[in-house]
Amino acid sequence: MKKIYSLVLVSLFLAAGPLFAQKQLYFGGGGTGISAWFINQNNYGYQDLDVKAGISYGFNANAGFDFNKNIGIKLELGFQKLGQNYIKDVADTSFTRNIALNYFQLPLLFKFRTGGEVVQFMAAIGPQFDFLMSAKQKYYYTLLNTEGEFDYDKPIPGTTELISEADITHRFNSVDIQARLDLGVEIYIIKNLFIDAAFSFAYGMKDIIAPDYQYEDKDGNYNPVHNVYLGLNVGVNYCLDFSK
Secondary structure: OHHHHHHHHHHHHHHHOHHHOOOEEEEEEEEEEEEEEEEOOOOOOOOOOEEEOOOEEEEEEEEEEEOOOOEEEEEEEEEEEEEEEEEEEEOOEEEEEEEEEEEEEEEEEEEEEEEOOOEEEEEEEEEEEEEEEEEEEEEEEEEOOOOOOOOOOOOOOOOEEEOOOOEOHHHEOOEEEEEEEEEEEEEEEEOOEEEEEEEEEEEEOOOOEOHHHOOOOOOOOOOOOEEEEEEEEEEEEEEEEOOO
């Protein structure tokens, strides 16, 4: 029986050998264009606002290890600006509320890729830990002129009033955990240098609103608020081959 066990172990070891060929360590950096928003907007019990589209950004440094040509892991350290913008026109007044949540991000992704020597398709999935650095808000109203023309970003002097303070970090929880999925390509420029481009989708698993600010809506219900974003990340990476 022991001989059979020994034979099985030797066979598994020999079979696993090719799987751990072409091992490589790589490191690099990149930038991300982000479209971020909240699921279940929160206006602290007041009238709901309309969502206004906006683009934010992020950047990161990363390191990864490929166990073979198909399977690897990737760790990132970076910064992301999430949040959401709102607008609401009531009679002759336009209300604008811009929220920016600045996070230090720490994703740990399991990666799969396939393809040729130059172009490879990749998919990565895993948790992303976000640590809130600050939360900023610009909340004001603008009086419209008689022609109905107004500028959201540069209100008419003397007709604008700030509604809320600029720093609202205390209104949000300090940690969020997101489920993240990346889909994209890796293109080798030379043997040890490649660029990557991938769409990233992430959904926050935790309520981002601090307990003291979880106000009920007009129907008497509180709906947890979650971060969501879609981004396009482009990076450059240098790799070291450990297959030999």
